[in-house]
Amino acid sequence: MKHSPWRKFAVGILSIAIFNTGMVGTASAAIADTASLVTIDRAADMTVVRTHLDRADVRAKMEEMGIEATAVDRRLANLNDRELHQLAADMQNAPAGGDAVWIVGAVFIVLIILELTGVIDIFKKT
Amino acid sequence: MKKRVAGLAARFIFLLASTVLLSACVTREPFIPAHLPAGAQSSVELAATPFFPQDKYQCGPAALATVLVASNAETTPEALVPVVYLPARKGSLQVEMRAAPRQFGRLSYPLSRHLESVIEELAAGRPVLVLHNYGLSFWPKWHYAVVIGYDAASDKFIMRSGKKRRTEWRARTFMVAWHNGGRWAMVVLRPGEIPVSADPTLYLEAAADFERGASPADSRLAFDAAVQRWPGQSVAWIGRGTAEYRAGNISDAARDYATALRIDPGNVGARNNLAQSLLDLGCPTRALEQLRAVNTDALASPLKEAVLDTRKHIELAKPSTLVGEPSRCTSQY
Numbered sequence: 001m002k003h004s005p006w007r008k009f010a011v012g013i014l015s016i017a018i019f020n021t022g023m024v025g026t027a028s029a030a031i032a033d034t035a036s037l038v039t040i041d042r043a044a045d046m047t048v049v050r051t052h053l054d055r056a057d058v059r060a061k062m063e064e065m066g067i068e069a070t071a072v073d074r075r076l077a078n079l080n081d082r083e084l085h086q087l088a089a090d091m092q093n094a095p096a097g098g099d100a101v102w103i104v105g106a107v108f109i110v111l112i113i114l115e116l117t118g119v120i121d122i123f124k125k126t
Numbered sequence: 127m128k129k130r131v132a133g134l135a136a137r138f139i140f141l142l143a144s145t146v147l148l149s150a151c152v153t154r155e156p157f158i159p160a161h162l163p164a165g166a167q168s169s170v171e172l173a174a175t176p177f178f179p180q181d182k183y184q185c186g187p188a189a190l191a192t193v194l195v196a197s198n199a200e201t202t203p204e205a206l207v208p209v210v211y212l213p214a215r216k217g218s219l220q221v222e223m224r225a226a227p228r229q230f231g232r233l234s235y236p237l238s239r240h241l242e243s244v245i246e247e248l249a250a251g252r253p254v255l256v257l258h259n260y261g262l263s264f265w266p267k268w269h270y271a272v273v274i275g276y277d278a279a280s281d282k283f284i285m286r287s288g289k290k291r292r293t294e295w296r297a298r299t300f301m302v303a304w305h306n307g308g309r310w311a312m313v314v315l316r317p318g319e320i321p322v323s324a325d326p327t328l329y330l331e332a333a334a335d336f337e338r339g340a341s342p343a344d345s346r347l348a349f350d351a352a353v354q355r356w357p358g359q360s361v362a363w364i365g366r367g368t369a370e371y372r373a374g375n376i377s378d379a380a381r382d383y384a385t386a387l388r389i390d391p392g393n394v395g396a397r398n399n400l401a402q403s404l405l406d407l408g409c410p411t412r413a414l415e416q417l418r419a420v421n422t423d424a425l426a427s428p429l430k431e432a433v434l435d436t437r438k439h440i441e442l443a444k445p446s447t448l449v450g451e452p453s454r455c456t457s458q459y
Contacts (some may be wrong), residue, residue, distance in 0.1 A: 012336065016185070030398065030399075030402045030432055030435045030436040030439060031368055031371055031372075031399050031402055031403075032395045032398055032399055032400075032428075032429060032432045033334070033337065033338065033368075034330075034333070034334040034337050034361065034364055034365040034368055035334035035335060035337065035338065036395065036428060036429065037361060037364055037393070037395035037396070053261050060371070062212075064214070065210070065213060065214035065215065066214045066275060067148050067208075067212070067405070068208070068214065068359055074208075074209075075208075075209065075222070075257030078209075078225050078226070078228060078229055078339070079221075079222075079225050080158075080335055081220050083224070083335075086220065086221040087221050090219045091212070091219070093261070094219055094220065094221075095219070095257060095266065095268045095307065095308065095310075096212060096215035096216065096217030096218060096219055096268055097185055097186050097189070097217050097218050097219075097220075097223075097257055097258075097268045097269050097270035098183040098184075098185060098186070098215070098216045098217030098267075098269065101346065102396075106436040107260075107261060107262060107265075108267075108302075108303070109196075109259045110260070110299075111262070111302060112299050112302055115298065116154065116298060118154060118257055122305055122306070123301065123305060124303060125127075126266055
């Protein structure tokens with residue numbers, strides 16, 4: 001239960017927060033960001049609604065994961081709230097493209113042989 | 127226990143041996159010819175695509191630099207390490223790969239899961255960043271690579287990957303790794319470019335994300351292209367209107383917002399922005415007219431505040447009668 005709020009907060013967010021600053025920083029400030037007006041269908045099946053996201057949570061987590069404090073700020077500044085939620089959800093387990101070295105070359109080669117020879121067909125359903 | 131392990135090993139060897147034997151008699155359909163979109167060349171190689179050999183674990187920065195520099199942005203893998211590399215994961219996350227191009231005045235667009243869209247982008251001259259998985263679903267080994275070409279005749283893809291400047295992959299091998307990686311692919315776009323297979327919602331979402339940090343001129347290019355391609359999309363007009371507004375071209379902005387409202391009369395965001403533009407043009411009465419019927423109680427919080435704010439500004443300008451407003455206010459929008 002200790003970890004589940006993190007997961008939960010990560011999993012579903014109706015992106016009301018996407019409105020972000022809400023305004024474009026121009027002289028007359030009441031113009032709504034286009035981002036706030038784009039309908040994002042995938043938000044529809046999300047269940048947890050959080051109107052306010054504490055960027056500090058993500059910041060702390062990123063520092064914990066080895067990023068320097070100064071770099072963290074710049075990184076988070078580049079993300080909108082939807083992406084921030086995504087990042088929070090992804091940090092622990094989502095794909096993180098890393099090494100090209102085929103540590104698992106043997107597994108992959110077997111997979112390829114099985115696929116090439118028609119023993120398995122991973123594309124069957126697509 | 128030993129027996130069981132031995133039995134498993136024997137089965138495995140038998141399976142492997144039989145597949146090797148089988149390979150002699152099974153031929154599978156080539157991939158690329160079957161997924162070649164109409165009009166695409168049968169062979170493409172974007173040989174001018176730069177190459178950055180990756181350091182350990184850092185295929186994310188290297189692959190991203192490859193597609194960014196290919197789109198004429200100035201950067202290096204070293205400069206991208208603090209932008210997308212996550213030390214504890216020894217890799218880079220997709221969400222940050224998608225977000226990073228904005229810092230360089232570029233949009234990123236997520237391609238569909240269909241191989242056709244990858245081929246189409248290559249045929250249009252854009253290298254494609256892909257995520258591969260060389261492991262298994264429960265034991266993944268993720269890797270980013272850049273596809274720079276294909277050849278239908280030999281059924282091969284050409285990539286910049288890892289430490290290899292040019293590597294040819296059989297299409298089926300490529301597909302196994304791409305499929306197991308979730309068929310994720312993205313392209314980097316200069317403002318004004320739209321992928322061949324683009325979906326309007328996905329593109330407009332990318333353009334809206336781009337708007338926040340972009341110059342009004344770049345933002346205008348991105349939305350203007352959308353207006354040309356999908357004139358029926360209200361968000362495209364709103365985005366172009368906001369770019370005009372930020373550039374100080376208020377009457378152009380008002381025209382675009384008004385067009386968006388003709389397409390989608392219930393779009394309160396467009397109505398709010400039109401009202402603000404009309405106010406700036408010295409037409410407070412017309413501005414108020416736009417928002418009079420809007421029920422703010424029914425709006426979600428951030429938009430609600432924007433409308434209330436606009437109304438407040440309008441009230442300060444003391445709208446009176448339509449007759450009293452300058453002639454430029456009449457019925458133009």
